[in-house]
Amino acid sequence: MLRPAEKGPLGMKRSVVLIATAVLVAGCGGGGGGGGTAASGSGESAAPAKVTLEWWHLSTAEPLKTLWAQRAKEFEAQNPNVTIKATVLENDAYKAKLTTITQSGKAPDIFATWGGGVLKQQIDADLVKDLSSDVADILPGFTTASLSAYQFDGKIYGLPTDIGMVGFWYNKKLFGKAGITQPPATWSEFLDDVKKLKAAGVTPIALAGKEKWPGHYYWAYLAMRIAGLDALKQAAVDKNFNTPDFVAAGQQVKALADLQPFQKGFLGAAYSTPDGQAATIGNGKAAMELMGQWAPSVQKDAGKGLGEDLGFFPFPAVEGGKGSATDAFGGGGGLAVGVDAPKEAVDFVKFMTRMDNHTKAVQAGGVLPVLKGEESAVTDPNLKEVATKLAGATGYQLYLDQAYPPAVGQQVNDSVAELIAGTKTPEQVAQAITEVAKTEE
């Protein structure tokens, strides 16, 4: 929208348009937010009134796209008074549309969420229903890790449909070429292996430096291992990341970056483009990447895929650190309910996460288990490995860019990117994140 052709000699109109966009989206709002919530007086329970449920989600890929649509049909069949209107959008469009509608003060009846700081912001704006009493009976069936992103102050605001973890996806053949027989268990072994790979002429790690979130995984995991999970939570409360442990985490990221382990031109590389991080691994041009449970499918999508050569190992332990090597880092997805939604919305969320219904999605390889005892339904050996590690996790940390308020999370991404690019020191990174945290209320 910035083509100068439309510019008259009074050219400041352009900037005006820009501001207008910012402000309009920012929510002088009101307008037509689209959330046609059927305001049925759900108070009376005599004859169920007709209700329409607005359901927003972002499962645009198979198998989930079809599976979710089937679930909606089944629910409608069981509850003849309910019509489900699904709005399915791709990731970025979904985030933009949800931000716009929530900033105008509304929320869809049922919507996909990652939990964490973003959900917290919506809760604070009184947009999300407290589900605590509605779901108390079924909560024990869920794994602890899967629930953590939706719990605030002892209340629960969403139910999980997926959960995963970040770990190293590696190319067994390239590891073999460098003479590495076993995946590293400690951080110093890991750094040694990086050196070995380099010596063997293999690019050790692929990284999407243009998109900053893949880089933040390194800092986050190191902070978890060195400072511990509690320190990460406490730092957000205290608005202080300027502690020796976080600086130490930064120093280890720097130690890794100083080995120059990344592919050529990684600072300009994206994640899922044909020459991005996933494709570099998928085409066998780098030995490993630190990525979530979706990595194998994107590797195959953007590149050729590794098939049998692909392996998974969790982030190594750091010697002398306060965190446990079995603490996991990652995220999943869940469903939250709008504060004004009819009670059928809650029923639908419970329906979606019922054992028999959810297991079908696990079997299809679309999601990982969130319910206890679902692990056996996973078929892919690598995903099985992820599910097992996850089931045995002693602690769980959501992606920092989701767990923290958006400004802080993005600053983590940003500062770590600068650390990896070598333009900021570990001390400056801790300081910068602290400064932004202090600007949040």
Next chain:
Amino acid sequence: MTTLTRGPEAVKLPAPAPAARRRGRALTITLFVLPALVLFLLLVVAPILVAFYASAFRWNGFGGLPTNFIGFDNFTRLFSTEIFRRDLWHLLVLVLLSLCVQLPLSLAIALLLNQRIRGRAVYRLVFFAPYVLSEVITGVLFSLILAPDAGMANQVLALFGADSDWLADPDTVMPSLFLVMTWKYFGFHMMILLAGRQNIPGELIEAAQIDGASGWRTFRHITLPLLGPTIRISVFLSVIYTIQLFDLVWILTGGGPSHSSETMAVTMFEWGFKRSQVGYASAISVVMFVLALVFALFYQRFVMRRDLEGATTSMGGRR
């Protein structure tokens, strides 16, 4: 923008109208202007005012109007950050490069394509074509061409044994970005300048040649001065465009690596839409607005004054 008719001599003073007729006309004018005026107030003026208002608050954009008033804190914070100072520096660099490289290039090609050369219509079309592409398409196109590993640019360079990281290196990202900007916009400026050149009467050039002026002197003393108004417009468009530069940067680099190609609009987007600090983002948009406004006013007042004479409306001849 080429309707800069000179002198008001064409405008005839109408006979003074009786009061009643004048009132009727005023009503008609009001009725015709009203819809546009309402839209203008609603979609242009109101958002500006809201942006000014929001810039004085700490506000995440949620729930109604902001409440946490912090005065000018957003602005002090903004000007104290290294990123914003670098944004301003990038603006300056890009403006200077546009004026010192892109403009002369466009001028040279415009003058070249004014000559009688075979297939000049084709050249004009080809050079103008990039301008027709959207910025997003241009961005995607060049992120493929400039890709470090398999990109076309590096494959061509490899023939000469050279190679560059283009957009992936903080040191080369700005020149690379400017290269893409130039590729996209030189054709546009070429077209304006070509139109300006064709407005210069052939007799003047002919007369100069008869007087024995060399090619350079004809250019220096006839063509260039008479192209003045066109060049001034071209400069104006370049600067305003650069102040608001967003799409191309967002697609090509997202402002990176390490903020080394970030512009004000990118910073604004980052804070407003990704970080939910709408008050702070509004402060950035206010600075952009003021910068563009001040530049536009000063430029029109002091640089383009003569060019604009007679081009503005004169209230039916009664000024």
